[in-house]
Amino acid sequence: MLEYLRATDGALAKIDGYKPGCWINVVAPTQEEITLLHQTFGVPLDFLTYPLDIDERSRFEKDGEFSLIIFQTSAPLADAYDIPFDTIPVGIIHTKDCILTVCLSEVPIIKDFIRVGRNISTVKKNRLTLQLFLKNAQRFLSDLRQLNRSIDETQTRLQTSTRNRELLELLRLEKNLVYFMTALKSNEVMMERLRREQLFEMFPGDQDLLNDVLTENLQAIEMTQIAANITSSMTDAFASIINNNVNAVIKLLAIATILTAVSTFITSLYGMNVPLPFQDSPFAFEGILILSLLLVSLILFFLWRRRWL
Numbered sequence: 001m002l003e004y005l006r007a008t009d010g011a012l013a014k015i016d017g018y019k020p021g022c023w024i025n026v027v028a029p030t031q032e033e034i035t036l037l038h039q040t041f042g043v044p045l046d047f048l049t050y051p052l053d054i055d056e057r058s059r060f061e062k063d064g065e066f067s068l069i070i071f072q073t074s075a076p077l078a079d080a081y082d083i084p085f086d087t088i089p090v091g092i093i094h095t096k097d098c099i100l101t102v103c104l105s106e107v108p109i110i111k112d113f114i115r116v117g118r119n120i121s122t123v124k125k126n127r128l129t130l131q132l133f134l135k136n137a138q139r140f141l142s143d144l145r146q147l148n149r150s151i152d153e154t155q156t157r158l159q160t161s162t163r164n165r166e167l168l169e170l171l172r173l174e175k176n177l178v179y180f181m182t183a184l185k186s187n188e189v190m191m192e193r194l195r196r197e198q199l200f201e202m203f204p205g206d207q208d209l210l211n212d213v214l215t216e217n218l219q220a221i222e223m224t225q226i227a228a229n230i231t232s233s234m235t236d237a238f239a240s241i242i243n244n245n246v247n248a249v250i251k252l253l254a255i256a257t258i259l260t261a262v263s264t265f266i267t268s269l270y271g272m273n274v275p276l277p278f279q280d281s282p283f284a285f286e287g288i289l290i291l292s293l294l295l296v297s298l299i300l301f302f303l304w305r306r307r308w309l
Helices: 031-041 045-052 108-116 125-158 165-197 206-269 284-305
Strands: 002-008 011-015 023-027 059-063 066-076 085-094 099-103
Touching: 002 031, 023 031, 023 108, 031 045, 045 059, 045 066, 045 085, 045 099, 059 165, 066 108, 066 125, 066 165, 085 125, 085 165, 099 125, 108 125, 125 165, 125 206, 165 206, 206 284
Parallel strands: 023 099
Antiparallel strands: 002 011, 002 023, 059 066, 066 085, 085 099
């Protein structure tokens, strides 16, 4: 899918076709669309296909007048997946007269940027790139807060759980944090290289915007690291809690079995077809019942004194 956008009075608007200074948003392109972009703008085919590789890392590459920037972004997954978010690459291609973004699927940062974007100029390709970086770091922070809420809910359920389901859910969330950490650090390395080597010329104020982006990205890295450390520690702790919960249930069942066995033993003796003491007494049943209750009470008192209850 090819989508042409152009900034008008600081807001983005869709246009019918290519115009100099526009933004071309490329989502899951077909081979025909890739060929069209290559032939129309001269963009190297590799620049158009690299971002479509789900395992592509964040990096910067230049080929003549064309520049390719690949960064990792967060994308929600359907309930059928074992983790709530995935990280996928997005490519930004600078040409002489326009900017292109290439991605394997629709991602929230592009959709939100187009829907809510303000103070945007598609002519200033470097500024637009940095604004996308900032939006991406903010998106990671937002998704990270959602992950933290899921972790807190899972930890609350784990406190009384005797099953492994909640523990496995916590492990899946920890796996998602690892993906976030890898993507954020990869983005940081790429942006630090942009700042250190000044790989493209910036307008006045763009350096401050890049510093803001690096600050937001660093905050996301630190928050992800903290969440990952806490989750890892809590996973080990809650594994022990689940064992303790299971032991408590087993202990309760064992005590119930002992108490039932005492009563069963006494009533079984008086159910035998042999001469027994007090078998002709009209109070034999009440006596057996009282004796059983007395023995059960004594056992409960003994267990309570031993602090086994």
